[in-house]
Amino acid sequence: MEIFDYDNILLLPRKCRVESRSECDAGVELGGRTFRLPVVPANMKTVVDETICIWLAQNGYFYVMHRFDLDNVQFTADMHAKGLYASISLGVKKPDYDTVDQLLAKGLIPEYITIDIAHGHADSVKNMIEYLKAKMPASFIIAGNVGTPEAVIDLENWGADATKVGIGPGKVCITKLKTGFGTGGWQLSALKWCARVATKPIIADGGIRDHGDIAKSVRFGASMVMIGSLFAGHEESPGQTVEVDGRLYKEYYGSASDFNKGEYKHVEGKRILEPIKGKLADTLIEMEQDVQSSISYSGGKKLMDIRKVNYVTLGGTNAAEHLLM
Numbered sequence: 001m002e003i004f005d006y007d008n009i010l011l012l013p014r015k016c017r018v019e020s021r022s023e024c025d026a027g028v029e030l031g032g033r034t035f036r037l038p039v040v041p042a043n044m045k046t047v048v049d050e051t052i053c054i055w056l057a058q059n060g061y062f063y064v065m066h067r068f069d070l071d072n073v074q075f076t077a078d079m080h081a082k083g084l085y086a087s088i089s090l091g092v093k094k095p096d097y098d099t100v101d102q103l104l105a106k107g108l109i110p111e112y113i114t115i116d117i118a119h120g121h122a123d124s125v126k127n128m129i130e131y132l133k134a135k136m137p138a139s140f141i142i143a144g145n146v147g148t149p150e151a152v153i154d155l156e157n158w159g160a161d162a163t164k165v166g167i168g169p170g171k172v173c174i175t176k177l178k179t180g181f182g183t184g185g186w187q188l189s190a191l192k193w194c195a196r197v198a199t200k201p202i203i204a205d206g207g208i209r210d211h212g213d214i215a216k217s218v219r220f221g222a223s224m225v226m227i228g229s230l231f232a233g234h235e236e237s238p239g240q241t242v243e244v245d246g247r248l249y250k251e252y253y254g255s256a257s258d259f260n261k262g263e264y265k266h267v268e269g270k271r272i273l274e275p276i277k278g279k280l281a282d283t284l285i286e287m288e289q290d291v292q293s294s295i296s297y298s299g300g301k302k303l304m305d306i307r308k309v310n311y312v313t314l315g316g317t318n319a320a321e322h323l324l325m
């Protein structure tokens with residue numbers, strides 16, 4: 001198997017078919033809705049809060065609310081009261097089943113539910129998918145995280161409508177160091193490996209450092225990418241603002257860090273400071289323009305045209321060209 005990551009790959013242009021990049025459509029369909037960008041901010045406490053989720057939904061973007069110290073029932077009710085779709089996260093423990101029961105008791109059905117645990121290739125996820133499919137068949141179920149084709153096949157067979165791929169490539173992730181496992185350092189080729197067997201959408205999660213990595217993810221099989229660090233340092237970001245030597249930063253910590261958990265047990269995440277980089281809306285516009293450019297370089301007009309391009313692997317002096325898989 002070929003091993004590479006975002007830094008070792010470049011996509012090869014094909015003849016341009018548009019007169020302006022504005023003709024290129026960066027939109028993507030997921031769960032019956034079309035979103036203007038194949039990007040979703042990570043469901044982490046220092047990345048999204050209710051205000052940001054409302055804004056994203058109102059402006060045509062996909063969001064997944066985090067599940068930490070949050071009343072999912074109230075959140076779903078608030079979103080529906082505003083006429084917006086609800087997209088929540090769940091774990092696999094008893095309180096998560098209680099949440100589902102409370103939602104049902106109030107007649108609240110979230111349009112999207114992301115089952116989000118560290119090691120998603122597990123019977124606990126199978127059981128939660130089955131429970132949700134029995135109780136809330138209309139909800140679109142995203143399940144993860146996983147990092148192998150076997151896991152993608154199982155999650156799809158268990159009923160997941162989409163899978164989330166990425167074990168440990170995140171910027172605040174220390175899973176690789178703490179456990180010796182994961183897709184950190186080869187996330188893009190793990191995505192390619194998983195996409196070969198997937199029959200439903202994949203959300204590539206973690207490791208995006210530059211906007212061009214979005215197109216690379218799409219090329220290797222992602223329908224959408226989940227991004228934490230690039231979104232964490234905005235003026236609106238929920239992390240605390242910290243001043244160091246006169247410069248302003250926002251804290252960004254892992255969901256499996258002691259900062260999120262409140263205790264040092266099974267810690268697989270750390271805390272860093274991200275320099276503050278302006279407004280979230282401006283970054284999203286820039287991302288959309290960059291994805292439009294990517295589509296134009298692919299010789300296409302729509303997002304999935306990126307899947308048609310060849311690529312090179314940059315491996316020192318031995319750069320190799322790859323024709324379509």
Ligand SMILES: NC(=O)C1=CN([C@@H]2O[C@H](COP(=O)(O)OP(=O)(O)OC[C@H]3O[C@@H](n4cnc5c(N)ncnc54)[C@H](OP(=O)(O)O)[C@@H]3O)[C@@H](O)[C@H]2O)C=CC1
Pocket residue numbers: 091092093116117118119124145166167168169170173175206254255256266268
């Ligand atoms: N994408 C990634 O690489 C990673 C992401 N995270 C994020 O951190 C957050 C917390 O994750 P998580 O701790 O799973 O959530 P929870 O604390 O809600 O735990 C979920 C359940 O899965 C069990 N569990 C967790 N990890 C394992 C494992 N390796 N083997 C067997 N059982 C396990 C837990 O039990 P117990 O705790 O008793 O073992 C618990 O019952 C999530 O948002 C997750 O996405 C965390 C690590 C890696």
Ligand SMILES: Nc1nc2c(ncn2[C@@H]2O[C@H](COP(=O)(O)O)[C@@H](O)[C@H]2O)c(=O)[nH]1
Pocket residue numbers: 042043044145166167168169170171172173174175205206207208226227228229230253254255256257268269270
């Ligand atoms: N191993 C861990 N992974 C984590 C933790 N908290 C979040 N995450 C994952 O990272 C991505 C975001 O990655 P980024 O490179 O864009 O910053 C996020 O969506 C989770 O999947 C953690 O504590 N440990």
